Amino acid sequence: MAADGSNQYPARVFLRDVTLRDGLQSEEILVSVADKTSLIEKILAAGIRELEVTSFVSPKRVPAMADAEELWKALPEIEGVRYSALVLSQKGLDRAIHAGVEEVGVFVSASEAHSRRNSGQGIEEALREALKMIRLARQAGMRVRAGVMNAFGCHLEAGPIPVEKVLGLAEALHREGPEEMVLADTSGIGNPRQVFESISGCRQSLNCCRLSLHLHNASGWAFANLLAALQAGVDTFDVTLGGLGGCPFLPGAAGNLSEEVVVRFLESLGIETGIHLPSLLLASGSLEELLGRPLPVRCSGGPP
Amino acid sequence: MAADGSNQYPARVFLRDVTLRDGLQSEEILVSVADKTSLIEKILAAGIRELEVTSFVSPKRVPAMADAEELWKALPEIEGVRYSALVLSQKGLDRAIHAGVEEVGVFVSASEAHSRRNSGQGIEEALREALKMIRLARQAGMRVRAGVMNAFGCHLEAGPIPVEKVLGLAEALHREGPEEMVLADTSGIGNPRQVFESISGCRQSLNCCRLSLHLHNASGWAFANLLAALQAGVDTFDVTLGGLGGCPFLPGAAGNLSEEVVVRFLESLGIETGIHLPSLLLASGSLEELLGRPLPVRCSGGPP
Numbered sequence: 172m173a174a175d176g177s178n179q180y181p182a183r184v185f186l187r188d189v190t191l192r193d194g195l196q197s198e199e200i201l202v203s204v205a206d207k208t209s210l211i212e213k214i215l216a217a218g219i220r221e222l223e224v225t226s227f228v229s230p231k232r233v234p235a236m237a238d239a240e241e242l243w244k245a246l247p248e249i250e251g252v253r254y255s256a257l258v259l260s261q262k263g264l265d266r267a268i269h270a271g272v273e274e275v276g277v278f279v280s281a282s283e284a285h286s287r288r289n290s291g292q293g294i295e296e297a298l299r300e301a302l303k304m305i306r307l308a309r310q311a312g313m314r315v316r317a318g319v320m321n322a323f324g325c326h327l328e329a330g331p332i333p334v335e336k337v338l339g340l341a342e343a344l345h346r347e348g349p350e351e352m353v354l355a356d357t358s359g360i361g362n363p364r365q366v367f368e369s370i371s372g373c374r375q376s377l378n379c380c381r382l383s384l385h386l387h388n389a390s391g392w393a394f395a396n397l398l399a400a401l402q403a404g405v406d407t408f409d410v411t412l413g414g415l416g417g418c419p420f421l422p423g424a425a426g427n428l429s430e431e432v433v434v435r436f437l438e439s440l441g442i443e444t445g446i447h448l449p450s451l452l453l454a455s456g457s458l459e460e461l462l463g464r465p466l467p468v469r470c471s472g473g474p475p
Numbered sequence: 476m477a478a479d480g481s482n483q484y485p486a487r488v489f490l491r492d493v494t495l496r497d498g499l500q501s502e503e504i505l506v507s508v509a510d511k512t513s514l515i516e517k518i519l520a521a522g523i524r525e526l527e528v529t530s531f532v533s534p535k536r537v538p539a540m541a542d543a544e545e546l547w548k549a550l551p552e553i554e555g556v557r558y559s560a561l562v563l564s565q566k567g568l569d570r571a572i573h574a575g576v577e578e579v580g581v582f583v584s585a586s587e588a589h590s591r592r593n594s595g596q597g598i599e600e601a602l603r604e605a606l607k608m609i610r611l612a613r614q615a616g617m618r619v620r621a622g623v624m625n626a627f628g629c630h631l632e633a634g635p636i637p638v639e640k641v642l643g644l645a646e647a648l649h650r651e652g653p654e655e656m657v658l659a660d661t662s663g664i665g666n667p668r669q670v671f672e673s674i675s676g677c678r679q680s681l682n683c684c685r686l687s688l689h690l691h692n693a694s695g696w697a698f699a700n701l702l703a704a705l706q707a708g709v710d711t712f713d714v715t716l717g718g719l720g721g722c723p724f725l726p727g728a729a730g731n732l733s734e735e736v737v738v739r740f741l742e743s744l745g746i747e748t749g750i751h752l753p754s755l756l757l758a759s760g761s762l763e764e765l766l767g768r769p770l771p772v773r774c775s776g777g778p779p
Binding site for chain 2: 439
């Protein structure tokens with residue numbers, strides 16, 4: 172057997188379900204709060220313990236998230252389960268604080284063009300805003316996940332994002348003391364070399380901070396990026412049922428990591444996930460019924 | 476930047492196009508020899524220099540390959556281009572020798588159930604046959620690729636294939652002196668750990684022999700296996716246009732590595748392929764016209 176470092180993976184991996192947020196945000200079909208909580212219950216029944224369930228964003232921009240406050244009130248309270256929400260602006264953060272949200276995600280984009288399209292601000296201004304939001308969120312007693320979107324490249328810009336740029340943004344965010352840092356391949360454009368180098372760099376400079384990865388499969392090789400991240404020591408990944416989702420403000424970026432396939436992949440590597448796949452497939456089936464169509468990635472219950 | 480071995484890849488990778496064989500073998504539409512040679516010309520124009528173009532197999536079992544002799548006569552003769560054919564039996568080898576084939580692929584399955592279904596023989600008997608075929612092929616002056624099918628697992632059997640079993644078969648085949656050894660994930664069921672360990676094992680015991688990998692994407696994580704193989708030092712992979720194909724005698728095994736996505740993936744890693752992607756996309760377009768439907772994996776000409 173090989174004793175090379177490239178064949179070493181974490182023994183346990185944590186999956187954060189972001190179906191309710193990243194999966195549903197681009198959907199034209201509006202899922203009711205009752206149906207959302209019912210879906211959450213099914214996801215929890217499969218063993219998932221972290222969920223990003225909504226974003227506090229303008230209902231005009233993202234109608235599917237207009238029910239953020241109402242959903243938050245209706246979330247099933249279960250010991251050990253952590254819910255979070257994405258906030259994109261000071262106004263969104265205020266709403267989240269008012270709604271009693273306990274954990275927020277605050278992101279800046281490493282792509283100037285994407286930053287302007289997503290937030291109306293250039294990177295520098297968006298970073299100042301994000302730092303302020305992290306401070307305010309922490310003052311309000313929230314847990315904070317801070318992250319860099321388009322950390323590896325952007326469909327709106329030519330060429331890859333330099334690792335140094337990502338590390339610079341991550342370090343700036345990290346100084347405000349978030350509980351977790353996230354690198355997001357929002358465009359699904361990164362390669363395993365970038366993922367490995369960026370993660371390794373972050374692990375060195377952001378010592379003792381939990382580090383997670385948000386991958387999209389637009390290019391078709393997200394599982395190679397997932398493998399590189401495992402090799403760099405990442406043990407937390409965002410996933411959605413059936414790979415549903417993508418950034419609504421970015422052309423060509425589609426498909427999250429499929430939760431079911433990730434579970435099967437990690438199981439094949441002998442990595443513990445705490446997820447019961449047959450229960451997860453019941454959740455996927457419910458989501459297909461809600462949407463009235465098959466999910467982008469389907470995973471049978473049989474052998475892989 | 477990380478200096479870990481897991482971030483090291485070969486500088487140059489060779490892609491063998493197996494569209495005409497593995498891509499077309501399950502198709503009900505019979506493509507004419509003229510259309511096949513026209514497609515081959517387009518694939519060659521993209522820079523591909525190795526192609527597996529047919530298999531000498533019973534026309535009753537695989538009607539799409541019934542024109543093997545006729546196709547072989549019509550192949551474009553171009554300096555530096557190598558064509559090969561798959562042979563599954565002594566009878567097929569005789570036909571290939573008679574047709575003037577210069578390179579053959581000879582395979583045994585590491586799965587007893589698959590071996591019986593594919594060849595009507597158990598592994599031991601099939602191995603004896605394969606060894607005899609390699610000897611005869613070499614006596615006839617042919618180059619030989621010898622390989623192990625279902626090297627990582629099989630849909631027809633429970634559990635993974637032990638690495639030792641694969642190495643045992645590979646060593647037996649290798650003793651007959653083939654120019655190249657192939658490990659095939661026929662069921663698309665392998666994981667990166669198995670791929671890395673099997674390849675590393677083969678590289679140690681099959682010294683000085685070219686080693687290549689044939690991956691299927693049935694599980695959805697073939698690019699993680701591709702990455703693991705690159706990390707183990709493999710520099711030759713079988714691919715098909717649009718990922719067309721799959722073994723016709725194995726349920727649930729579908730989808731080869733998409734040639735276009737592999738080229739883009741390797742380019743993103745700075746690995747040289749010698750392939751001109753826009754020309755390859757022209758070949759894919761032609762194949763879609765021949766089949767009258769989109770290929771399983773589509774790759775735009777724009778940024779990834």
